[in-house]
Amino acid sequence: MSDTPHSAQTSAPGEGGFRRFLRATEIDPRLLGMLGALLLIWLGFHLYGALVLGEGSFLTPRNLWNLSVQTASIGIMATGMVLVIITRNIDLSVGSIVGVVGMYTGLLQVEWLPPSMGLGNPMIWIIAVVFGIALGTLIGWFHGLLIAYLAIPSFIVTLGGLMMWRGMAFLASSGRTISPVDTTFALLGGGPYGSIGATGSWILCAIACAGIVWAMMRGRAARKLHGFALRPMWAEYVVAGISAGLVLIATLIVNAYPWPKGILKDYYAKLGQEVPEGAFVAHGFAYPVIIMVVVVLVMTVLMTRTRFGRYVFAIGGNPEAAALSGINTRAMTVKIFALMGGLAGIAAVIASARLNSATNALGDLDELMVIAAAVVGGTSLAGGVGTIYGAIIGALVLVSLQTGMVLIGFGDGSYRKIVIGVALVLAVYLDIVYRKRIK
Amino acid sequence: MTKENRGTPLVELRDISIAFGGIKAVDHVTVDLYPGEVVGLLGHNGAGKSTLIKCLSGAYKKDSGQILINGQEVEINDPRDARAQNIETIYQTLALADNLDAASNLFLGRELVNKWGFVDETKMEAETRKIMGRLNPNFKKFNVPVSALSGGQRQSVAIARAVYFNAKILIMDEPTAALGPHETQMVAELIDELKRQGLGIFLIEHDIHSVMKLCDRASVMKNGQLVGTVNVNEVTDDDILGMIILGKKPAKAA
Numbered sequence: 003m004s005d006t007p008h009s010a011q012t013s014a015p016g017e018g019g020f021r022r023f024l025r026a027t028e029i030d031p032r033l034l035g036m037l038g039a040l041l042l043i044w045l046g047f048h049l050y051g052a053l054v055l056g057e058g059s060f061l062t063p064r065n066l067w068n069l070s071v072q073t074a075s076i077g078i079m080a081t082g083m084v085l086v087i088i089t090r091n092i093d094l095s096v097g098s099i100v101g102v103v104g105m106y107t108g109l110l111q112v113e114w115l116p117p118s119m120g121l122g123n124p125m126i127w128i129i130a131v132v133f134g135i136a137l138g139t140l141i142g143w144f145h146g147l148l149i150a151y152l153a154i155p156s157f158i159v160t161l162g163g164l165m166m167w168r169g170m171a172f173l174a175s176s177g178r179t180i181s182p183v184d185t186t187f188a189l190l191g192g193g194p195y196g197s198i199g200a201t202g203s204w205i206l207c208a209i210a211c212a213g214i215v216w217a218m219m220r221g222r223a224a225r226k227l228h229g230f231a232l233r234p235m236w237a238e239y240v241v242a243g244i245s246a247g248l249v250l251i252a253t254l255i256v257n258a259y260p261w262p263k264g265i266l267k268d269y270y271a272k273l274g275q276e277v278p279e280g281a282f283v284a285h286g287f288a289y290p291v292i293i294m295v296v297v298v299l300v301m302t303v304l305m306t307r308t309r310f311g312r313y314v315f316a317i318g319g320n321p322e323a324a325a326l327s328g329i330n331t332r333a334m335t336v337k338i339f340a341l342m343g344g345l346a347g348i349a350a351v352i353a354s355a356r357l358n359s360a361t362n363a364l365g366d367l368d369e370l371m372v373i374a375a376a377v378v379g380g381t382s383l384a385g386g387v388g389t390i391y392g393a394i395i396g397a398l399v400l401v402s403l404q405t406g407m408v409l410i411g412f413g414d415g416s417y418r419k420i421v422i423g424v425a426l427v428l429a430v431y432l433d434i435v436y437r438k439r440i441k
Numbered sequence: 442m443t444k445e446n447r448g449t450p451l452v453e454l455r456d457i458s459i460a461f462g463g464i465k466a467v468d469h470v471t472v473d474l475y476p477g478e479v480v481g482l483l484g485h486n487g488a489g490k491s492t493l494i495k496c497l498s499g500a501y502k503k504d505s506g507q508i509l510i511n512g513q514e515v516e517i518n519d520p521r522d523a524r525a526q527n528i529e530t531i532y533q534t535l536a537l538a539d540n541l542d543a544a545s546n547l548f549l550g551r552e553l554v555n556k557w558g559f560v561d562e563t564k565m566e567a568e569t570r571k572i573m574g575r576l577n578p579n580f581k582k583f584n585v586p587v588s589a590l591s592g593g594q595r596q597s598v599a600i601a602r603a604v605y606f607n608a609k610i611l612i613m614d615e616p617t618a619a620l621g622p623h624e625t626q627m628v629a630e631l632i633d634e635l636k637r638q639g640l641g642i643f644l645i646e647h648d649i650h651s652v653m654k655l656c657d658r659a660s661v662m663k664n665g666q667l668v669g670t671v672n673v674n675e676v677t678d679d680d681i682l683g684m685i686i687l688g689k690k691p692a693k694a695a
Contacts (some may be wrong), residue, residue, distance in 0.1 A: 228567035307559040309552050312541075316549055319538030326500055326536045327550035328521035386540035 026237040032380055032436065036395045039429075043399060047406035059409050063259035067285055070256070071192040071356070073394075073401045074290035075100070075349035076368065080375035080393035081301040082345035085338045087376055088318040090385035091149065091156035093339065095163030096346045096372050099141050100365025101171035103350035107134040108180035108360025111187055127187035135347040141167065142343015146336035156339075164369065172362040181359030191356030192288035194265040200257045203286035207253040211246040218242050257284040290352045294394075297348065302390045314338065318386035374422070375400050378429040399425065449512040451476050451641040452610055457496055457506035466492040468665040469506070474610070474641040479632060481656035481673070482645045483685055489665040490645050491533070494612050497643070498530040499523035510610075524551075529608035533615045533645075535599040539588035543580075544569040546587055547602045572601045576631065593624035600631065611635060614645045629655060649678050663688040 024031055044060055052058030059065055079096050086093045111130040119126060141163070148159045182188070189196035198206070218238055225232055233241075261269070261283040270277045305311035316324040317331050325331050349368070354360045379396030381388030403425055407418045450473040459467045467489045474480050482490040495501040497508060499520040507514050510526050517523050523530070530536075537546045544565040553568070555561045566583060573580040577597040587595055596619065603611055613632075617625040632642060632655055646652050652659055653673060661668040661684040669690035671680070680691040 224563040228563045230563065230566070303559075307562075309554070309560060312545060312549070312552055312560060315541060316538040316545070319540035320536070322534070323536035323538050324549070326498075326520050326530070326532065328499075328519065328524055329550050386538070 026234055027241050028233060028237075029241065032433075033391065033395075035432075035436070036379065036392065036399070040395060040399050040402065043402050043406065047402070047410055050410050055410065060406055063255050065405070065409065066255050067259045067288070069398070069401060069405060070291045071288045072405060073397050074192075074288075074294040075353045075356075075365075076371050076375055076401060077294050077394045077397035078297050078352070079342075079345050079349045079368065079372040080379065080397045081297055081390050082342040083372050083376040084301075084379075084381050084388040084390060084393045085305070085314050086156070086342050087373070087381045087383060088314055088385060088388045089335065089338055090318055090321070091335070091338075092373065093142075093145070093156065093160045093342050094369050094373075095141075095145065095160040095167060096342065096349075097365040097368035097370075098164045098167035098171070099138055099343055099346040100350040100353055100368055101362060102141070102167040102174070103134050103138045103347050104354035104360045104364040105171040105174045105180065105362060106137060107131075107351060108183060108354055109175060111184045112180050112182075112360075122185060124186065127184045127190075130184065130187055131190070131351050134351045135344050138347020138350060139340050139344035142346065143336060143340035145343070146339030149339065150332035150335035168362070168366075171364070175360075175362065177362060179359050179361045183354060183358055183360070187351075188355050188358050190289050190293070191352055191354070191358070192290045193356075194261045194283075194285060196290070196355075197256075197285040197288045198292070199286040200284040201286075203253050203257055203284070206287060206292070207249055210249045214242055214245045214249070253287075256287050259285045261285065290356065293348065293352065297345065298390055298394055305390055310334075310337070315386060320386075371397075371400055374426045378426060380433060396429075399429075447475050450474060450509075451478075451511060452497065452643075453507075453509040453512075454493065454497060455507040455509065457493060457503050457508075459492060459496060459501060459504045465665045467496070467503075470662065470665075470667045472660045472667065472670065474643060476609075476639045476641050477636055478658070479636055479642045479644055479656045480670075481652040481659040482643060482662065483647075483652060483659055483681065484662035484668075485685065488662040490662055491614055493662070494530075494614065494643055494645060497523065497610075498528060498612055500530075521550075524606070527607065527609040528612065529603035529606060529610070530612040531599050531603050531614065531616055533618065535595055537587050537595060537599060540586050542586060543573070543583055543590075543598045543601075546598055547572075547605060549602075551606065568605070569601070572605050573597065576601050576604065577627070592619040593621060596620060596624065596628070600628070604631075604635070609640060611640050611642045612645075613642060615647065616644070617646075617648075617651065625651075649681060652681065653678060661685055 024034075048058040048060040051060060079100075083093060083096070107130045110133055111126050115123070115126050115129065145156075145159050145163055148154050149156045218241065222232060222238065263277075266277050266281055266283060269283070270281075305314065313324065313329045313334050316327070316329060317334060321331055346365075350365065353364055357364070375397035376388065376393045377383065377396070378399055379389065379392030379394070381392065400422060403422050404418055407413065407421055412418065412421075452474040454470065454472050457467055457470050458465065470489070470493055472480065472482070472493070482494065484490050492501065496503040496506075497517065499517045499522050502518055508517055509515070510528075515522075515526055517526070517528075520530075538549065541549070544562070547569050548565050553561045553565050555564075570583060573583075577594070580594060580597060582590055582594065587598055590598070596616065600616070603613075616628050620628065629651075632644070635642065644652075644656060646655075656673050658670055659673055659676075659681060660670040661681065663685070668684045668688050671684070671691070673681075676691055683689055683691065
């Protein structure tokens with residue numbers, strides 16, 4: 003190879019081995035910190051279960067699979083909240099948008115469409131999904147207009163939205179629960195049938211690993227083209243190896259979680275067969291999780307590889323400078339809130355599909371979880387700083403705390419709220435300490 | 442050297458007025474600028490210099506008057522219009538996004554994209570390294586947010602942004618206010634070089650000595666109105682100070 007591998011910055015003498023490792027691999031230490039915290043929480047719940055209750059039930063394929071599904075709707079919204087908070091805004095209305103969108107998509111597919119299209123028409127779920135995303139986008143766009151062009155603070159606009167859309171959700175059905183939703187639509191919420199199975203998961207795993215290698219080779223080629231410092235080859239292998247390893251572990255876990263007996267019976271009964279001896283059908287990745295991964299990829303590309311993403315960061319860093327650079331900051335604000343609304347629409351589809359019903363309480367208090375997820379994931383309320391992957395890890399941390407407390411027998415709401423509240427403040431404090439130290 | 446025998450001015454701001462809530466920040470002011478010339482804009486704080494110049498850079502929209510570029514009247518409604526006319530501005534505040542690195546700031550609003558429309562980060566960094574190598578060879582911090590840079594380094598990023606895009610008209614709002622002596626000298630040399638390349642430069646400056654050294658002409662404003670424009674080599678420091686403080690044009694330069 004003609005290029006000389008050396009790290010971007012010259013390594014300082016006396017630097018510890020771990021620091022040198024981080025520098026060579028260019029891994030964000032905050033990412034490691036967040037993953038470490040997540041792992042600690044998981045181990046903590048598992049060990050508590052194992053030692054105190056006699057059965058560790060957190061680090062089991064079943065619980066981790068459930069965790070992935072439960073994180074999907076919060077995680078999807080948290081990726082949008084990152085943009086909102088980076089631009090020094092806030093969106094308190096996302097939980098209520100989930101409520102109102104869930105309710106209207108529920109009414110659409112249960113009461114409005116079936117009489118004319120026929121119950122179970124394969125177009126119904128598609129229309130419902132498109133409608134849900136469009137309605138969410140429209141609501142977000144409307145909020146954005148009020149914030150950008152009438153200069154009403156986002157806190158106020160979305161606080162108003164929080165109350166108003168929740169009220170609309172109730173009025174839309176006079177408080178009734180709309181159930182059950184279209185059977186195909188319900189698959190988007192996960193469950194044994196709402197997953198892609200073992201083979202599909204392995205195919206996804208292979209695609210993801212190929213994607214990781216491709217992305218790293220492309221990055222290396224681009225650096226070489228302009229004669230920039232390259233990561234040493236061993237660092238490239240380590241980063242690629244760890245990333246692919248995590249994908250592999252996730253695949254192994256979801257493929258180790260079998261369908262429960264009842265579902266097996268139901269499945270084979272439909273085929274007109276007896277359940278074979280020792281039948282094992284794996285769940286594989288659930289649809290909502292796949293949707294979340296796609297959202298994360300799209301949002302990451304949007305934030306790091308497009309002008310739109312650049313402008314989001316620039317507006318957060320210095321709104322005046324952004325405007326003087328010819329960026330239409332008002333239009334950007336409208337787009338960001340519309341995007342946030344659209345993501346809340348997707349979350350509403352997943353949440354109502356998972357419940358197999360639309361209730362006016364759907365998404366209640368989600369806004370707090372979503373904001374907390376973004377902030378725990380390192381998004382700064384002062385603006386200008388935040389990452390998509392951080393928000394997802396933040397969502398995982400919070401949902402882990404929530405479900406973990408239930409698993410170890412502290413399921414009643416009060417303990418959960420205390421723990422999550424403490425975790426939020428602690429996470430932000432640790433982040434402040436970290437930022438001070440790197441300065 | 443009188444302006445009549447130099448053909449069409451590069452920029453003519455004719456009879457510009459702008460008011461904020463009844464206060465006339467700029468009141469029927471006319472100034473012009475020729476290629477290869479530095480025109481100093483002077484006056485007290487609040488005299489209207491920055492406001493006048495923001496009408497040219499697109500940050501404000503004039504209430505009345507005309508802006509002519511090479512004799513053609515143009516409409517400048519926002520910073521993009523100004524950039525389209527090859528007008529670049531170095532603001533007093535520098536207008537940098539502190540959380541972004543030098544390359545991101547340099548190309549802010551004009552990012553280089555590849556054939557798929559994605560931002561070409563490595564190419565932008567390579568271009569930034571090239572221009573910074575020319576303007577400020579000591580500049581090495583390409584991968585940190587500009588908040589981590591010194592005042593002079595930040596200034597060179599702001600200057601690089603104005604110079605990179607082939608400005609024909611450059612507006613500098615107190616470019617040396619935050620700089621040390623060495624860096625001030627670098628800016629002075631840069632202004633001379635850009636002048637030789639045929640750029641027209643509006644320089645807002647408080648320091649009379651810098652004005653005498655760098656500018657060809659000086660336009661003095663007071664309370665939103667133009668006191669007068671003088672050829673710098675025909676007047677003394679005291680004449681200009683008199684214009685700034687008393688609002689009186691010296692008799693001999695009339």
